[in-house]
Amino acid sequence: MTPVEPDDDLLALLAIADVLAGEEEVAPPLGAALVEAALQHRAPGPSLLATAAAERLPLPQVFARQAIDLTEALSGIGPHQWTSPTSYGRSVAELAAHVTATLQHFASLIGAGSFEVPAGCTSFLQHWELTEPTIIRLQAEGPDAIRADAAEIVDRLHTALTGLTDADWAYRIEGVISVRTYTEAKCFEMWMHGDDIRTATGRPQLDPDRDRMTAMADLATRTVPLGLALLGRSRPGRRARIVLTGVGGGTFVVPLGSDVDPARASDVVIVADTAEFCRCAGLLVSPADLTAEIEGDRALVDDVLAGARAFSA
Amino acid sequence: MDDVGDAPERKLVARVAAGDETALSRLYEQYGSFVYTLALRVTRDRGAAEDIVQDVFVHLWTKADAFDSERGSLRSWLGVIAHRRAVDRVRREEALRAREERDHQRSVDQQIDIAESATAQLMAARVRSALIALPEEQRAAIELAYFGGKTFREVAVVLGIPEGTAKSRIRLGMAKLAEGLHGVSS
Numbered sequence: 478m479t480p481v482e483p484d485d486d487l488l489a490l491l492a493i494a495d496v497l498a499g500e501e502e503v504a505p506p507l508g509a510a511l512v513e514a515a516l517q518h519r520a521p522g523p524s525l526l527a528t529a530a531a532e533r534l535p536l537p538q539v540f541a542r543q544a545i546d547l548t549e550a551l552s553g554i555g556p557h558q559w560t561s562p563t564s565y566g567r568s569v570a571e572l573a574a575h576v577t578a579t580l581q582h583f584a585s586l587i588g589a590g591s592f593e594v595p596a597g598c599t600s601f602l603q604h605w606e607l608t609e610p611t612i613i614r615l616q617a618e619g620p621d622a623i624r625a626d627a628a629e630i631v632d633r634l635h636t637a638l639t640g641l642t643d644a645d646w647a648y649r650i651e652g653v654i655s656v657r658t659y660t661e662a663k664c665f666e667m668w669m670h671g672d673d674i675r676t677a678t679g680r681p682q683l684d685p686d687r688d689r690m691t692a693m694a695d696l697a698t699r700t701v702p703l704g705l706a707l708l709g710r711s712r713p714g715r716r717a718r719i720v721l722t723g724v725g726g727g728t729f730v731v732p733l734g735s736d737v738d739p740a741r742a743s744d745v746v747i748v749a750d751t752a753e754f755c756r757c758a759g760l761l762v763s764p765a766d767l768t769a770e771i772e773g774d775r776a777l778v779d780d781v782l783a784g785a786r787a788f789s790a
Numbered sequence: 791m792d793d794v795g796d797a798p799e800r801k802l803v804a805r806v807a808a809g810d811e812t813a814l815s816r817l818y819e820q821y822g823s824f825v826y827t828l829a830l831r832v833t834r835d836r837g838a839a840e841d842i843v844q845d846v847f848v849h850l851w852t853k854a855d856a857f858d859s860e861r862g863s864l865r866s867w868l869g870v871i872a873h874r875r876a877v878d879r880v881r882r883e884e885a886l887r888a889r890e891e892r893d894h895q896r897s898v899d900q901q902i903d904i905a906e907s908a909t910a911q912l913m914a915a916r917v918r919s920a921l922i923a924l925p926e927e928q929r930a931a932i933e934l935a936y937f938g939g940k941t942f943r944e945v946a947v948v949l950g951i952p953e954g955t956a957k958s959r960i961r962l963g964m965a966k967l968a969e970g971l972h973g974v975s976s
Contacts (some may be wrong), residue, residue: 483937502826505823505826508820511818512814515851515852518852525855526808722801722807726808727808
């Protein structure tokens with residue numbers, strides 16, 4: 478483009494004012510062709526504020542950055558704050574011990590250490606039950622032990638994750654969930670519990686950087702259909718458009734059940750801030766408190782959010 | 791949660807940045823006529839104005855994150871972009887027209903030169919042929935005078951003849967040349 482002279486913008490504004498002053502606007506004969514032409518330049522879906530797929534951080538690095546935030550959250554707990562309540566109805570100490578234990582369990586699933594599975598626990602889905610004995614032990618040992626165990630396991634896990642092969646990443650834990658998705662879920666969990674601890678100890682919440690937020694938003698929306706299925710709330714033939722604005726977001730068209738016609742318009746559109754939607758999926762923001770614009774079938778909104786929250790329960 | 795009918799422009803732009811093409815459609819419905827009218831006013835050409843509308847909304851779709859609602863309205867932002875592109879287009883077309891006119895004139899001039907050069911070469915060939923056909927003494931005198939730049943006196947000295955004889959040989963030779971070149975345009 479020709480370099481803009483200082484007076485050019487002034488002329489532009491005068492022209493705009495003239496048009497607005499009463500000149501009747503003429504409709505251009507472009508219609509849908511204009512949007513189609515625009516989509517040739519940029520595909521719908523990915524956000525301009527998210528990390529492009531080709532530039533996504535390797536998952537071990539996502540984990541490492543999330544671990545730094547978690548460690549910082551634990552180090553900032555004051556001596557009298559370990560008994561403060563968190564949104565999960567557990568104390569700061571219990572939540573810190575829980576997240577440490579769940580990472581220790583994860584490490585055992587990928588051969589990076591041992592973990593004593595409590596009697597009666599047969600699946601990773603027994604998320605809290607698996608960690609109860611460790612919570613009791615670490616609480617008894619005190620804050621230093623919790624911090625030390627947490628530091629040790631994030632370091633051990635990062636080393637293990639860095640050495641995984643493609644086949645390792647694709648391996649399905651209990652035949653259900655890939656190691657890759659499970660790792661993403663642990664990163665999500667570390668963010669949520671870290672923020673919960675910060676809030677409980679009077680500190681502001683911490684948004685992940687763009688690279689991590691992109692991964693978290695992708696996970697939170699991608700798991701909606703599976704969450705709905707696990708809850709028995711699938712909506713065959715229905716589809717939701719989830720538009721997450723801000724850093725790391727995007728537009729996600731999500732089937733709410735089977736037999737969705739690809740040509741069908743979305744039954745509901747939910748527009749929300751990326752971080753807030755993720756926090757809603759992570760149980761830090763209730764559905765009633767989520768600031769969102771809704772278009773279409775409002776009755777589906779509860780389903781969509783329930784699906785997003787299914788793995789955080 | 792809030793229901794929304796017509797979302798404020800800022801939120802629609804945020805949706806565009808987030809990859810929501812339905813928001814782009816909505817913004818086109820709201821501002822397409824304004825952008826077209828503005829572009830038409832500058833370019834006075836419907837085809838050009840349509841191109842500019844497309845350019846502006848492609849720019850919105852690919853650079854929505856550059857819009858800052860703190861600095862002005864979306865209408866102003868789109869309007870400034872449209873105006874710049876319309877002015878650019880008009881300037882480019884004017885420059886192209888000026889260049890085409892210069893090129894055309896240059897082409898005409900070149901054609902005249904080429905024609906004149908061809909004629910001159912043809913004439914030169916005929917003159918040489920006519921010269922070769924002259925008697926030796928007349929050709930020698932003419933070559934010294936017209937191609938060697940000698941005066942009548944100098945021609946006489948070089949050829950070792952009286953000056954009057956030199957003039958006579960040159961005059962007779964030129965008459966024969968004219969006779970031989972009769973019919974060729976001067």
